[in-house]
Amino acid sequence: MPPASSSPSRLGRGDRLFLAFVIGLPLLALLVLVWLPALASIALSFTTWDGIDLSGIHWTGTENYTQIFTNYPPFWPAVGHNVLWLLFTALLPTPFGVFLAYHLDQKIRFTRFYQTAIFLPMVLSLAVVGFVWEIVYDPDTGLLNSVLDAAGAGHHIDWLGDPDLNLWAVLIASAWRHTGYIMILYLAGLKSFDPALEEAAALDGANGRQTFFRVVLPALKPVNVIIVVVTVMESLRAFDIVYVLGGGTGSKPGMELLSLLITDNIIGESGHIGYGSALAVILLLVSLAAIGAFLVQTFRKEDA
């Protein structure tokens, strides 16, 4: 190539056109497919609309929000369940996934087999996962009740029907899937971990636990960030598995989640687009706050 064109500041007309095309098109797609709907949702959240005629949109100010906060019975339970979901996922399956990854990374026999087995739920489509757990939880013929019966417990437990129980049943199903996901993410991180560090720690007399908490965990900070972000996002947007196990008709008593309330109001025959949008905006703000706070804090420390 001629040397003149090696300077990036002197782009030809064709180059500029090409660049504008390459940057402009994704930007346009992003604007049209992400930002426009997001902004439209925010605007719609201040209106009532049945979703049929544009002329049916009526401005109502913050009416939807006051209604949701003061007079929407499933709202606060849903918020509580989302928080519970987050705490449960952050405290049990996520650490467990890390634990599994750390141990499977050691040179044990059949480690490939274990890795595959534990990751398998993540490969299955959620419809299948829902179906599998429906079979486990079925009150008459389900695995769980059959085992309990055989053990002589003698009474039926309505795992998915009892409003005090069904969220936990779903959380177990979700944990089953989440553990494998975290394990794979962490295994990938561990592969890039320099074993020399571990040897040095061993030479300094650190035991297994000290090595993990003082050496491995801090060294894998980028992976940790990813795992925390994934856990928070998955918990806040939890939807699919609850939807499937709830029978695919929207929120059920005991299993209300913000994401389900949104679909309750927007999809389906209800057609409360404005109300549903207000719920979506609330979920958006909560997600942004949670993730934003975490990322800002993490990267500020790094800069300092």
Added chain:
Amino acid sequence: MTQASRPMPAAPGPGRRGVVGGLFGLTAAALTAPVLTACGAGPSADPKTVTFGSNGADATPKSAYAAVTKAFGKESGLTVRTNTVDHDTFQKSITSYLQGTPDDVFTWFAGYRMQYFAKKGLAGPVDEVWDTIGGGFTDAAKQLSRGEDGRYYFVPLYNYPWAVFYRKSLFAERGYQVPGTWDEFIALARRMGKDGLSPVASGYGGGDSWSILGAFDYLNLRANGYDFHMSLMRGETSWTDKRTARVLDLWRELTPHYQKSGGGRSWQDAAQSLLDKKSGMAVIGLFLGQQVTDEKIRADLDFFAFPEIDPAHGQDAVEAPTDGFMLSRRPKNEDGAKKFLAYLGGASAEETYMSVDPSNLAVNERADTGSYNALQKRSAELIASAKHISQFADRDSDPGFISTVVLPGLTEWLGHPDDGTATLKKIESQRSRFFTA
């Protein structure tokens, strides 16, 4: 990589830039494609084809509709292209379906929701069709097919009653008597419980929570009468009214006799427990028959009308949901679609449908009922004897109100049936959001 070392890059084949550009071109095409097809889909369809959106995805209704469309094709020379969607999905996506490019003719239900779409202009009037088929229908059926503006928007095909189903042989073995009043009903349930049966089959798990509404509707119809029930459904009466509270009080007498763990069971499994004689009775619709595979069991099935609670209302109301067809707002082949609707409203279409799916009753009076089985005959008598016919809570009311407010409230209440004050208050607080004057 090798190109850099060569003095003259001949670059055979596509260069990197070409590939990237091509990819972006594809993206652009993909982005604009929906817009273009949206423009292209004008009413320029084949005049020999009528499209038909069907929610009959289960095996029995699917083959029944197939038989009907085939017979129509033979008679008229038109081809019907059927687009079958799962029942629940069809119902849930109906609003967007009707606003997009719906099929010319689609399956739907009589009642409030039909009138709602008619009012919103999402369905076309079919008065001409009724000029042809009108003679075959009762005034009640005509009433059900009209919108609020008095024009026809609906062509009924079949209906089916809700009642209390049981197996005759079980009642004979144990010496049970068919109860006529509420007290007898509760006493019978108690006796069945002592005999080790689940007295009332119950399965409202997963997506089947709608099935509890049959009991609610009947309790309200029997205790408070048709007029109160309809005004409650239309959002004109308060849910904290003491008459509504009475419904939950009555229901609370029955719930201890419900089959355990109903909240996690499908209605099909509950129905199966009745067929297996593990449950004594079931409050359910005639569609229960679709679960029956053994004709001997079908012959052994019977039902009685939901028992009387207040003598003032007796058993004068029957819940008999009606299914049928509507015309979309801008059908591609309007003439063909109307011809198809006229055929569907005629007696021969009814007969064809019933011959495949015997769990329903023809609405058209001219349809030959000679092939009816015993259950169908009894059902037809039950409906004919009714002074009032209700559809079903999610058809008589705003379905969004029922599915997002009433159903969650009532299913939660069924888990711990108390006096219901808190539940009714919750429902009432949401009422105005759905029914604005």
